[in-house]
Amino acid sequence: MVASQLPDAVQGPGPVDVVLNVNGATHVVRLEPRVSLLDCLRDHMNLTGAKKGCNQGACGACTVWVDKRRVVACLTLAIACEGREITTIEGMAENGTLHPMQKAFLSEDAFQCGYCTPGQIMSAVALLAEGHAGSDAEIGEWMSGNICRCAAYPNIRTAIRDVRDGVGGVGRATR
Amino acid sequence: MTTAIGRPLDRVDGHAKVTGAGRYSAEIALPGLAHAVLVTSRIPSGRVELIDTYDAERAEGVLAVLHHLNLPKGGSVPPLLPSLFGAAASGQTFFPMQDEVIHYAGQHLAMVVAETLDQAEHAARLVRITYQETASITTVEQGRDRAYEAEKIFAGFIPGRIARGDVAAALDRAPVTVENSYYCAANHHNPIECSATTAVWEGDRLTLYDATQGPNATLHTVAELLNVMPSHIRVVTNYVGGSFGCKAMIWDHPALAALAARAVHRPVRLALSREQMFSSVGHREEQEQRLTLGADRDGRLTAIRHHKLSPTSHFDDWAEPSLGVASQIYACPNYEGVYNLIKANTMTPTFTRCPGEASGMFVMETAMDELAEKLDLDPLELRLRNYAETEPMTGHPWSSKGLRDCYRRGAELARWSERDPRPGTRRDGNWLLGWGMASSGYPVTPPGNPQRARARIFADGSAVVQSSFSDIGTGAATAMTQVAADGLGVPLERMRIQYGDSDLPNTAAAVGSAGAGMVSAAVHIAATALRDQLIAQAVADEHSPLHGADPRQVVVSDGRMALRDRPATGETYAELLQRAFMADAEALGTWNPPGMDTPYGTMTFGAQFAQVAVDPDLGLCRVRQLIGVFDPGRVLNRKTAHSQLMGGMLWGMSHALLEGTIMGPDGRWANASLGEYLVPVNADAPDVLIETIETTDTVVNPLGVKGVGEVGMVGTAAAIANAVWHATGRRHHKLPITIESLL
Numbered sequence: 054m055v056a057s058q059l060p061d062a063v064q065g066p067g068p069v070d071v072v073l074n075v076n077g078a079t080h081v082v083r084l085e086p087r088v089s090l091l092d093c094l095r096d097h098m099n100l101t102g103a104k105k106g107c108n109q110g111a112c113g114a115c116t117v118w119v120d121k122r123r124v125v126a127c128l129t130l131a132i133a134c135e136g137r138e139i140t141t142i143e144g145m146a147e148n149g150t151l152h153p154m155q156k157a158f159l160s161e162d163a164f165q166c167g168y169c170t171p172g173q174i175m176s177a178v179a180l181l182a183e184g185h186a187g188s189d190a191e192i193g194e195w196m197s198g199n200i201c202r203c204a205a206y207p208n209i210r211t212a213i214r215d216v217r218d219g220v221g222g223v224g225r226a227t228r
Numbered sequence: 229m230t231t232a233i234g235r236p237l238d239r240v241d242g243h244a245k246v247t248g249a250g251r252y253s254a255e256i257a258l259p260g261l262a263h264a265v266l267v268t269s270r271i272p273s274g275r276v277e278l279i280d281t282y283d284a285e286r287a288e289g290v291l292a293v294l295h296h297l298n299l300p301k302g303g304s305v306p307p308l309l310p311s312l313f314g315a316a317a318s319g320q321t322f323f324p325m326q327d328e329v330i331h332y333a334g335q336h337l338a339m340v341v342a343e344t345l346d347q348a349e350h351a352a353r354l355v356r357i358t359y360q361e362t363a364s365i366t367t368v369e370q371g372r373d374r375a376y377e378a379e380k381i382f383a384g385f386i387p388g389r390i391a392r393g394d395v396a397a398a399l400d401r402a403p404v405t406v407e408n409s410y411y412c413a414a415n416h417h418n419p420i421e422c423s424a425t426t427a428v429w430e431g432d433r434l435t436l437y438d439a440t441q442g443p444n445a446t447l448h449t450v451a452e453l454l455n456v457m458p459s460h461i462r463v464v465t466n467y468v469g470g471s472f473g474c475k476a477m478i479w480d481h482p483a484l485a486a487l488a489a490r491a492v493h494r495p496v497r498l499a500l501s502r503e504q505m506f507s508s509v510g511h512r513e514e515q516e517q518r519l520t521l522g523a524d525r526d527g528r529l530t531a532i533r534h535h536k537l538s539p540t541s542h543f544d545d546w547a548e549p550s551l552g553v554a555s556q557i558y559a560c561p562n563y564e565g566v567y568n569l570i571k572a573n574t575m576t577p578t579f580t581r582c583p584g585e586a587s588g589m590f591v592m593e594t595a596m597d598e599l600a601e602k603l604d605l606d607p608l609e610l611r612l613r614n615y616a617e618t619e620p621m622t623g624h625p626w627s628s629k630g631l632r633d634c635y636r637r638g639a640e641l642a643r644w645s646e647r648d649p650r651p652g653t654r655r656d657g658n659w660l661l662g663w664g665m666a667s668s669g670y671p672v673t674p675p676g677n678p679q680r681a682r683a684r685i686f687a688d689g690s691a692v693v694q695s696s697f698s699d700i701g702t703g704a705a706t707a708m709t710q711v712a713a714d715g716l717g718v719p720l721e722r723m724r725i726q727y728g729d730s731d732l733p734n735t736a737a738a739v740g741s742a743g744a745g746m747v748s749a750a751v752h753i754a755a756t757a758l759r760d761q762l763i764a765q766a767v768a769d770e771h772s773p774l775h776g777a778d779p780r781q782v783v784v785s786d787g788r789m790a791l792r793d794r795p796a797t798g799e800t801y802a803e804l805l806q807r808a809f810m811a812d813a814e815a816l817g818t819w820n821p822p823g824m825d826t827p828y829g830t831m832t833f834g835a836q837f838a839q840v841a842v843d844p845d846l847g848l849c850r851v852r853q854l855i856g857v858f859d860p861g862r863v864l865n866r867k868t869a870h871s872q873l874m875g876g877m878l879w880g881m882s883h884a885l886l887e888g889t890i891m892g893p894d895g896r897w898a899n900a901s902l903g904e905y906l907v908p909v910n911a912d913a914p915d916v917l918i919e920t921i922e923t924t925d926t927v928v929n930p931l932g933v934k935g936v937g938e939v940g941m942v943g944t945a946a947a948i949a950n951a952v953w954h955a956t957g958r959r960h961h962k963l964p965i966t967i968e969s970l971l
Contacts, residue, residue: 087346088346092345092346095255096344100248101252102248102249103248104252104420104421105499106420106421106422106902107502107901107903108502109502109901109902109903111502111901111902112902141248142246142247142248143247143248151246151247155246156246158242158246159238159242159246160238162238162871164242164246165470165702165868165872165875166419166420166421166467166468166469166470166471166700166701167241167242167244167245167246167250167467167469168252168419168420168421169469170246171246171248174246192910193910193913194910194911196909196910196911197909197911197912198909199909199910200420200902200909201420201910202419202420202470202472202907203470203701203871203875204874204875204879204882204908205871205874206878206910206913207874207913207914207915207916208874209910210910
């Protein structure tokens with residue numbers, strides 16, 4: 054039995070074994086309890102799809118799902134995610150086939166530099182599941198936790214609409 | 229033959245970006261990687277009296293604590309030279325941690341290297357610095373009395389004073405004048421990827437994974453800073469998470485990463501924090517501009533007087549060239565432009581998207597709107613009356629100019645003719661509605677050195693084109709694949725691009741909207757050189773169906789060479805190569821740019837229209853629509869080009885309504901975070917309607933590409949400010965336009 058499963062165990066400040074379920078696979082990572090989920094994914098598990106943009110929950114580039122809810126991984130402690138299901142951008146494509154949202158981002162040019170893109174896509178897929186994609190205004194509001202400094206916002210809305218409506222096509226913002 | 233160029237092809241790096249597989253410069257996994265964290269100055273001016281590293285050095289995992297007393301000295305700081313020249317390109321002529329003097333808040337004073345990032349961050353907090361603070365100047369207001377007229381700005385390329393005709397006399401005679409002062413807050417680029425360098429030494433050879441607009445700029449700058457031979461350095465830039473100018477020049481962190489790696493004999497990653505991004509990689513300076521326009525009663529400009537005042541660093545005379553495009557956009561016989569500077573306790577300001585054009589054209593295009601109001605003229609008609617048929621400063625012809633068509637089409641899309649010119653007349657509930665417009669222009673500047681690319685084809689008919697440029701999100705890699713496919717005459721799916729590596733053929737940094745033009749030139753020349761080389765081989769080969777043919781009569785498409793008038797006669801590249809037992813063939817392409825003294829005015833033009841809604845009780849301003857029509861020469865990829873223009877226009881919206889870095893009374897930036905430095909979020913961004921009008925330009929580069937990276941931002945702020953006037957009847961001369969100023 055690992056230390057974290059003992060109810061009264063004091064963990065840290067030194068490194069402890071943390072058991073994490075990421076994209077359906079179980080990993081044991083040796084971490085100091087202060088390590089954020091974001092640094093754990095990027096520096097300890099070599100999963101760099103979640104990005105570090107501000108490290109204070111302002112930009113959304115680190116958005117991943119914990120138990121299917123979107124969270125900012127920079128403000129989430131890795132050790133607090135034991136026993137939960139973590140999903141990152143690396144877990145979105147199945148057997149090499151892109152998720153429809155990934156395809157829509159590609160075809161609608163819903164990104165430029167690509168750095169915020171994993172977070173945008175994790176947010177966008179969750180947004181549809183949450184039922185927050187009724188209108189452009191609603192999409193805009195509920196996607197506003199993810200900053201795109203390249204400002205691909207209109208194309209991001211188009212990509213989300215495409216997936217919502219089950220259609221592909223040329224973005225409205227460009228002709 | 230053009231089949232690929234222009235198509236709205238999906239990005240070639242798109243799959244890596246939507247899957248998270250692309251590795252940015254702080255994401256390179258290396259055995260033994262150590263982490264460096266910077267310790268920065270809390271004061272804007274003074275000295276480090278004492279630096280106490282006792283606790284930091286003893287903290288767990290710490291490998292080294294480096295500062296001015298123990299940092300190994302290397303070479304010298306190269307001069308400040310724009311990275312478009314292809315040489316060393318220091319962002320400022322100051323390198324930190326060489327002595328105890330503090331020139332600005334946020335200056336890098338020490339660097340902690342540790343096993344893990346958390347250990348390095350923790351130990352960085354344990355470094356105790358005792359300061360001796362001296363008086364500082366950090367704002368225009370504080371330094372106004374010490375302003376001086378710059379001899380030259382912009383690395384010595386732009387004189388501090390430019391004059392033509394007799395402005396004073398023309399203003400005396402002018403029946404109509406408009407004169408105002410304008411203010412623009414400082415801006416920070418804030419790409420979502422913070423600058424980062426991962427440094428690896430193998431013996432005396434250095435590899436840097438660096439987030440840069442120019443791998444070669446990093447190479448040459450670090451070579452001089454460390455006194456290492458350029459041939460011993462390789463810079464790799466696979467992906468860049470945006471730049472907007474802060475990765476255009478080379479700052480101290482790549483060299484510091486290399487010094488740290490050398491000190492601990494390990495690969496080292498140095499990634500700046502978001503807060504450090506506000507005082508490590510330059511900024512757009514706070515500025516005041518004063519503009520006086522003189523015109524006759526028909527609205528024809530007779531005089532322009534345009535003065536700018538802005539703070540620069542102690543070491544460099546830098547101002548973004550705010551007067552440039554504003555002096556070239558309209559015909560006017562008398563002109564005077566002056567840059568005044570203040571030596572301040574800040575970094576050297578730097579390129580920030582639309583460096584100067586955005587701020588200068590906000591001023592010019594706001595003033596033109598006021599002139600139109602004074603004369604009771606339609607703002608668009610006023611601009612047409614002042615249309616510059618030739619470049620006003622030199623009298624040279626334009627290499628191409630489609631601005632008249634841009635005005636016409638933009639006005640059509642915006643239904644400009646239906647606009648009631650009176651302000652404050654249209655409402656939607658409590659929202660006051662307004663339409664405004666402005667002109668756009670961004671210069672086409674050639675790089676300073678020859679641009680190169682290599683095209684290589686294999687015996688199976690597949691090909692690769694190689695060039696060192698980095699793609700910061702512009703879509704350059706995608707567009708260059710299209711250019712290479714057309715040049716060589718192979719289908720897109722058989723053409724691969726390799727880029728972002730200083731070991732590949734040399735290019736200057738992709739800056740100033742010059743990337744697409746200059747790299748496409750090199751790629752086109754390389755691809756067509758390889759095509760011509762293979763055609764020459766075919767016509768000389770007695771076993772080829774093309775033997776003896778006139779090479780000028782041979783055309784290539786889909787990887788097959790054939791006679792123009794008898795397409796049945798020919799063979800594929802693959803057949804030619806395989807018959808000759810050649811596994812591959814390659815050609816280097818070199819483009820020698822035309823030089824800056826070419827006798828043409830070169831500029832991308834555009835026209836912008838904005839609709840805003842203002843709630844006068846709440847001070848809210850919402851942009852409802854942006855329309856932009858531009859003449860970028862040839863469009864290499866419609867999809868990525870329009871994305872660039874859209875991004876630029878939304879940057880213009882942000883410049884108008886959101887962005888401003890505030891200098892605190894302690895001489896530090898007061899809002900150095902993405903929570904407090906406002907940038908647009910999705911809900912702020914309206915739909916943007918973009919059209920491009922392709923003009924033929926035979927001057928700028930072989931494919932006639934004028935560039936789209938920045939022009940989208942020029943004029944947007946003025947179009948919005950003019951729309952706010954149209955909605956409310958109030959003029960705004962200060963950016964950003966805030967809630968307080970709208971109440």
